[in-house]
Amino acid sequence: MLKQLMPLLLQEGDTWRPVPHRGKDELLIELPRRLKSYANRMLFEADLRVIVLMDADRDCRKIKAQLEKIVADAGLISKKAASAGQAFKVITRLAVSELEAWFLGDKEAISAAFPRVHSNHFKGEYQASDGLPHTCKTLHRILQKCDYYPNRYLKVEAAELIAQYLTPARNESASFQYFCAGLDALR
16 A cells, blocks of 8 residues: 555655564564664755554554654654754654554545445444544455345455545545654654
8 A cells, every 4th residue: 555655655766665563462573673773864865754553453642652652762852752942853654543444544545446336325323534543344244235246255355446446635534644643744
């Protein structure tokens, strides 16, 4: 999903490299070492920036505090920790409550990826995006109602299909907009 989304969010000439992990536990184990390595590289690569993005399907404040501590322990300053006017090179962002909330924030993208899904499928309990618990299950239920993924939800496939239609300016997900604002602040 990020391979399709990031070119829409970055400025011309910006480069980026995703470092995927096999789940949150692996990310939290690997992140301290990786951030210390980035801190050393930043001494010689002034333009290097780090974005830590993680699903937050449990206590967001606790996870955010944990990420911020890992950044500080690596000797780096995050946007959240920086005082007014202080330079920072790291942002920590959460997809609240799951990445699917970002997709539900752009209902037109879902309908473009899955043409049998129409605006009436998002009424009632599906109106919000970030406020919904279990957005993955919510998106799957919507797709099932329209005869997509009747038995098993293929998260990666659905994400890749929807991502190609995401339009950042119309996305109503607060955590998505917060992610975009963080990218802008890194410039």
